[in-house]
Amino acid sequence: MDFQPIRTKKIYQEIIDQIKGLIAKGSLKPGDKLMSERELAEKMQVGRSAVREAFRALEAMKVIEIRPGEGTYIREASADSIADALSLVLQADQKTASELMELRKILEVECARLAAKRRSGRDLTAMKKALEQMAKDIENGDLGDRADLAFHYSVAKAASNTMVLRLMTTIADTMMHVMRTARVELYRDPKLPHKLLQEHLIIYQAIANSDSEAAQKAMYDHLQGIESAVFNKKNQSS
Structure with a gap:
C-alpha cells in the first residue's frame, strides 16, 4: 500500500484555510472587517506572528486588504479582485x-x-x-x-x-x-x-x-x- 508521510500543517496555513472556509460559506463577504491580529490570535489561541504571516499571504492572494490605521478587510467586490478571491474556493474545495x-x-x-x-x-x-x-x-x-x-x-x-x-x-x-x-x-x-x-x-x-x-x-x-x-x-x- 502506498502510504504517504504525515506532515503537520503550519499554523499560518490553518489560519488561511479557516478564513477561506468562512468566505466559501458566505460568513465573510467582500467589505467585511476582520478581527485585529491580537484579537484573532487570542480567538484562535495562536501567536500573533502566525496571524501576521497568514495576513501577508492572504493579501498577496488578493483575498484581504490591509489598510494602515483602519484594519484588515475582505477585498471589495471589483470584477478582478472577487474573481481572484472566489476562485480560491475552487482551488480549496x-x-x-x-x-x-x-x-x-x-x-x-x-x-x-x-x-x-x-x-x-x-x-x-x-x-x-x-x-x-x-x-x-x-x-x-x-x-x-x-x-x-x-x-x-x-x-x-x-x-x-x-x-x-x-x-x-x-x-x-x-x-x-x-x-x-x-x-x-x-x-x-x-x-x-x-x-x-x-x-x-x-x-x-x-x-x-x-x-x-x-x-x-x-x-x-x-x-x-x-x-x-x-x-x-x-x-x-x-
Whole structure:
C-alpha cells in the first residue's frame, strides 16, 4: 500500500484555510472587517506572528486588504479582485464543487423534463420573472447569480416533487456559492453572460411548450457547458 508521510500543517496555513472556509460559506463577504491580529490570535489561541504571516499571504492572494490605521478587510467586490478571491474556493474545495455539478445534472435534468409536463401558469410566470431579472443584471454588469438560482428553483418547483424541492432547498446555499464562483470565472469572457441567458431562455421555452425531451436536453447542455468551461479552465490554469 502506498502510504504517504504525515506532515503537520503550519499554523499560518490553518489560519488561511479557516478564513477561506468562512468566505466559501458566505460568513465573510467582500467589505467585511476582520478581527485585529491580537484579537484573532487570542480567538484562535495562536501567536500573533502566525496571524501576521497568514495576513501577508492572504493579501498577496488578493483575498484581504490591509489598510494602515483602519484594519484588515475582505477585498471589495471589483470584477478582478472577487474573481481572484472566489476562485480560491475552487482551488480549496474543487471536489465539492465538482460533485455539486454532478448532483445538479442528476436532479435538474429530470426536473426540467417533469416541469415540461407538470408546470402551471404560475410556474411559468416565476421562471419568466427570474429571466427578466437576469437580463437586467447583465445589463447592469452584475453577476445575476440570485436570478439564476431563482430560475433553477422555479424549474424544480414546477416538477411538483416535494422531495426534490426539499433537497434543492437544502443545498441552496452551496449552489449559490458555486454559481457565483462559476459566473465570476465565466464572465471574464464578455460574450458569456448573454450566452448563459440564451440557454436559460431555451430551457424556459421548452418547458412552456410542454416539450419534455427538449427541456431535458436544454438543461443538460446548459449544466454540462458550465461544468466544462469552469473546470477545464481551472485545470488549464493549474
